[in-house]
Amino acid sequence: MSMSSETIVLPPSVSTRSAASRLGDLPMIPIIILAVIAFMAIFADVLAPHNPEVGALTARFKPPFWQTGGTMDHILGTDQLGRDVLSRLIFGARVSMVVGFTAVIFAGVVGTVLGILAGYLGGWADQVIMRITDAWLALPALTFAIFLAAIVGPSMWNIVIILGLVYWTRYARVVRGEVLSLKEREFVRLAIVAGCSKATIMRRHILPNVVNSAIVLATLMLGVVIVTEASLSFLGVGVPPPKPAWGLMLSDGKQGLMVGYWWLTVLPGCCIMLMVLSANLLGDWLRVKLDPQLRQL
Amino acid sequence: MPVLEAAGLTKHFQARRGLFSGSRGVVRAVDDISFSIESGRTLGVVGESGCGKTTTAKLVLGLEEPTGGSIRFEGRDLQELDPAGRRHYRKSVQAVFQDPFASLSPRMRISDIIAEPLVTNETVTSGEVRRRVLELLDLVGLPERSADLFPHEFSGGQRQRIAIARALALSPKLVVLDEPVSALDVSIRAQILNLLRDLQDRLGLSYLFIAHDLAAVAHMSHTIVVMYLGKIVEVGDAQTLARAPKHPYTAALFSAALPSHPDERREEILLAGEVPSPLNPPSGCRFHPRCPQVMPVCGQQEPALAQVGDRFVACHLYDQARH
Numbered sequence: 149m150s151m152s153s154e155t156i157v158l159p160p161s162v163s164t165r166s167a168a169s170r171l172g173d174l175p176m177i178p179i180i181i182l183a184v185i186a187f188m189a190i191f192a193d194v195l196a197p198h199n200p201e202v203g204a205l206t207a208r209f210k211p212p213f214w215q216t217g218g219t220m221d222h223i224l225g226t227d228q229l230g231r232d233v234l235s236r237l238i239f240g241a242r243v244s245m246v247v248g249f250t251a252v253i254f255a256g257v258v259g260t261v262l263g264i265l266a267g268y269l270g271g272w273a274d275q276v277i278m279r280i281t282d283a284w285l286a287l288p289a290l291t292f293a294i295f296l297a298a299i300v301g302p303s304m305w306n307i308v309i310i311l312g313l314v315y316w317t318r319y320a321r322v323v324r325g326e327v328l329s330l331k332e333r334e335f336v337r338l339a340i341v342a343g344c345s346k347a348t349i350m351r352r353h354i355l356p357n358v359v360n361s362a363i364v365l366a367t368l369m370l371g372v373v374i375v376t377e378a379s380l381s382f383l384g385v386g387v388p389p390p391k392p393a394w395g396l397m398l399s400d401g402k403q404g405l406m407v408g409y410w411w412l413t414v415l416p417g418c419c420i421m422l423m424v425l426s427a428n429l430l431g432d433w434l435r436v437k438l439d440p441q442l443r444q445l
Numbered sequence: 446m447p448v449l450e451a452a453g454l455t456k457h458f459q460a461r462r463g464l465f466s467g468s469r470g471v472v473r474a475v476d477d478i479s480f481s482i483e484s485g486r487t488l489g490v491v492g493e494s495g496c497g498k499t500t501t502a503k504l505v506l507g508l509e510e511p512t513g514g515s516i517r518f519e520g521r522d523l524q525e526l527d528p529a530g531r532r533h534y535r536k537s538v539q540a541v542f543q544d545p546f547a548s549l550s551p552r553m554r555i556s557d558i559i560a561e562p563l564v565t566n567e568t569v570t571s572g573e574v575r576r577r578v579l580e581l582l583d584l585v586g587l588p589e590r591s592a593d594l595f596p597h598e599f600s601g602g603q604r605q606r607i608a609i610a611r612a613l614a615l616s617p618k619l620v621v622l623d624e625p626v627s628a629l630d631v632s633i634r635a636q637i638l639n640l641l642r643d644l645q646d647r648l649g650l651s652y653l654f655i656a657h658d659l660a661a662v663a664h665m666s667h668t669i670v671v672m673y674l675g676k677i678v679e680v681g682d683a684q685t686l687a688r689a690p691k692h693p694y695t696a697a698l699f700s701a702a703l704p705s706h707p708d709e710r711r712e713e714i715l716l717a718g719e720v721p722s723p724l725n726p727p728s729g730c731r732f733h734p735r736c737p738q739v740m741p742v743c744g745q746q747e748p749a750l751a752q753v754g755d756r757f758v759a760c761h762l763y764d765q766a767r768h
Binding site: 343348 | 550611
């Protein structure tokens with residue numbers, strides 16, 4: 149056969165790049181911060197020195213240990229009910245992590261599925277889904293979330309569902325756009341020629357190619373979702389007390405700010421800031437890493 | 446009996462001209478064309494971009510529904526097929542497209558890409574699938590190890606071999622080759638074209654070969670169809686058509702292609718202007734504004750595709766010869 153005279157050179161079958169070189173440019177600071185917060189969330193029961201929901205009224209408004217009146221028993225002081233601030237921060241990490249991740253995943257699944265359906269099916273399915281998305285995006289996210297929270301009542305899982313319902317539209321938009329360009333690609337046409345059903349094409353050919361974008365968006369949305377959760381808790385329609393949530397701690401501590409009880413607001417505020425900042429930095433890094441257009445930069 | 450026969454095949458696209466004008470234009474992408482592909486033979490379709498070649502391919506592949514006319518496969522009209530017949534047609538007609546970088550799903554392994562038509566259409570065990578994949582890889586001259594790699598690990602020519610292997614997975618009767626070598630390096634083109642010819646001889650395949658590379662079409666085809674603005678202007682045996690074109694457009698096309706030998710002298714025909722918009726094709730013969738041999742009748746009356754000697758030509762130059 150004529151083929152034998154041609155040399156077919158294939159790349160080496162084992163990747164020569166070592167794992168270390170591929171991970172070399174990981175953004176270490178955000179990853180370390182997120183890892184610490186995740187560690188606190190997972191091992192909160194072991195790490196927290198006190199019960200976060202029960203305090204002693206005799207030990208109210210204790211300052212952190214380095215200020216006069218502070219003790220090593222309550223390293224970061226106590227709040228208006230005498231509850232240990234450090235323990236509440238540690239358990240608050242659990243609330244933020246659980247709400248943040250589940251809401252982002254919930255919104256991501258709903259938005260990605262609807263985005264793929266709208267983009268691939270087109271026609272009336274596209275019209276209906278995208279008009280709903282447009283209307284949804286026109287509503288201010290926080291106001292909309294407060295409205296929903298007022299209807300269904302405060303609870304941690306309600307907050308997850310509310311945040312998912314508020315933020316799925318972002319995914320739908322991005323994913324639909326990607327699908328519109330993907331479905332004109334030749335491998336999708338060839339799948340039609342091969343006899344694949346629409347469902348198979350969406351699952352096997354479209355979904356794996358939009359997952360990257362959805363993951364990047366999810367990382368960027370993590371910060372937004374955590375801030376919204378904190379805002380809802382601050383406004384009293386979020387995670388109900390006495391569960392320790394960072395937003396709730398901010399809200400409870402705000403009266404104390406004027407009379408010098410700074411640790412009740414500054415410490416949870418710093419936690420929120422660090423977590424959101426880390427999530428955004430990681431998301432930016434992932435976006436550059438996974439986006440073929442930006443990969444060269 | 447021809448494998449595939451198209452009669453009066455037409456595809457018009459609706460195009461809206463302005464937001465408020467309300468006037469709607471019709472793009473006559475493919476306008477009343479007829480051709481047939483014999484078993485084990487290659488029908489080449491040539492023409493400039495926008496002449497309707499790719500739309501023709503899409504119509505044959507069922508990616509677009511024709512506005513008019515019919516396609517008959519093994520004597521049966523596609524429009525009248527029952528679901529089983531439809532499935533049989535899907536399995537019998539496969540395709541290889543132009544861009545080897547876009548035609549393989551980037552997140553699937555080569556074995557899954559090649560096996561996809563097979564597992565979609567037939568109930569087969571994973572062992573049988575694997576055996577068939579290795580057989581197909583061997584057929585297109587790729588090593589067995591390719592099966593477990595991803596598309597980005599291959600060059601353009603290798604990817605096109607993978608695309609061909611996939612198209613052959615169901616042992617089709619007809620393969621639509623839509624510019625299969627246009628995106629490849631010149632040095633690789635001949636390899637792929639020879640592979641395709643070799644496979645045709647071994648498997649008795651029919652090809653619908655679409656290209657704008659005349660040398661490739663003349664090399665590959667048994668019969669050539671020349672299209673201009675959605676119309677067929679000339680049909681004939683590949684060798685005689687390439688050597689002695691009758692329609693002025695065909696003559697211009699082949700004079701623009703490089704001669705096979707640098708000493709070969711031939712008349713160079715330069716065409717003026719661009720291909721007119723298919724939204725508003727010229728009256729009469731669609732080629733008349735650019736034709737070097739234009740006559741008064743050309744602007745008024747559309748020439749019919751009629752037999753001239755050994756082939757069919759749509760040109761008023763041959764009106765006398767016919768009578």
